[in-house]
Amino acid sequence: MQVQEFPIDAVKQLALRCARAAGELSLERLKQPFSVEYKTSASDLVTAVDKEVEQYVVETILKQFPDHGILGEESTSQRDTTNHETLWIIDxxxxxxxxxxxxxxxxxxxxxxxxxxxxxxxxxDPSRGEMFWAVKGGGAFLNHRRLRLTRSVKLEEALLCTSVFWNKRAEQIGIDQIVKQLAGKVRGMRLLGSAALELAYVAAGRLDGYVSMSLHPWDFGAGRIIVEEADGVVTQISGVPLPYAENSSVMACNPTFYDELLNHLKASFEQD
Incomplete structure (x- = not known):
């Protein structure tokens, strides 16, 4: 990547500004009624606020960088994303x-x-006013505090987070049982319900690891960068590198027990 040709500071400032404004917009909309729809099931929801917030972010990005591509969960931007050197991935x-x-x-x-x-x-996280962010080669931060994973963690000491138990594909190939066995080997398991926030918590050391059978690019795109810049490790469950614009399993953790966690999950994992 030719950094001198890429306006990284301007892009960073825009990303931070969009995230904060979008978060504040979501808080404002919580004060008034809004519609809720099902996407694929009663547990797969989308609200009018999701669509409004994404529309705001897309329009703000394209106003400053009209030649950039955008991949968003709610598909607000219908433009082809394959022909753009720079791609924004947003949820x-x-x-x-x-x-x-x-x-x-x-x-x-x-x-x-x-x-x-x-x-x-x-x-x-607009409800707590916490901005997790990272720039490639420049480190990860929570608001203005630098994030670094320096604490040594053993698997038996780890606090993990997972969404595997509710994944049908995980049930089909038995990964849910493997993770249930894993729950007996670690200090505790959690489920927060926001993959991006869970990954950010790994970077901040609030969680030691995160495991998911299948995430969309907008679920892990930002969190992955933040974890890596905090000196964490992010791969697929099988240990191979993550794609950046495709669905994937995700394993993110403090690097000191990555091999332990990987070996446990790889034992019976069959990659697609």
Whole structure:
């Protein structure tokens, strides 16, 4: 990547500004009635707020960078994303069910990939005012505090987060049982309901690891960059590198027990 030709600071500032404005918009919309629709099932929700927030973010990005591509969960931007050197991957509200029921534990996720490399990741939790962000080669931050995973963790000491138990594909190939066995080997398991926020928590050391059978690019695009810039490790469950614009399994963790976690999950894992 030719950094001198890519306006990384301007893109970073725009990503941060969009995430914060989108988060504030979501908080405002929580004060008034909004419609809720099913996508594929009663547990797969989309609200009018998701669509409005994504529309705002897309329009703001294209106003400043009209030649950039955008891949968004709600498909607000219909432009072909394959012919763009720079691709924004956005989830306007990651954790819509939490947004609807709890009004917390949801986030705005914005990632920027240039020539296939993740360069900027932003995950904003508007309910807590916490901005997790990272720039490739520049480190990861929570608001203004640098994030570094320096604590040594053993598998038996780890606090993990997973969505595997509710994944039908995981049940079909037995990964759910493997993770249930894993639950007996670690200190504890959690499920927050927002993959982007869960990945950000790994970067911040609030969780030691995260495992998911299948995520969309907008679920992991930003969190992946933040974890890696905090010196964490992110791969597929099988240990191979993540794609950046395709669905994938995801394993993210403190690097000191990555091999332990990988070996446990790989034992019976059959890659698609």
């Amino acid at each position: 306007p509200i990651d954790g819509t069910t939490n947004f609807v029921h709890q009004q917390i534990n949801y986030s705005v996720s914005i990632a920027v990939y240039h020539q296939g490399e993740g360069v900027i990741g932003v995950v904003y």
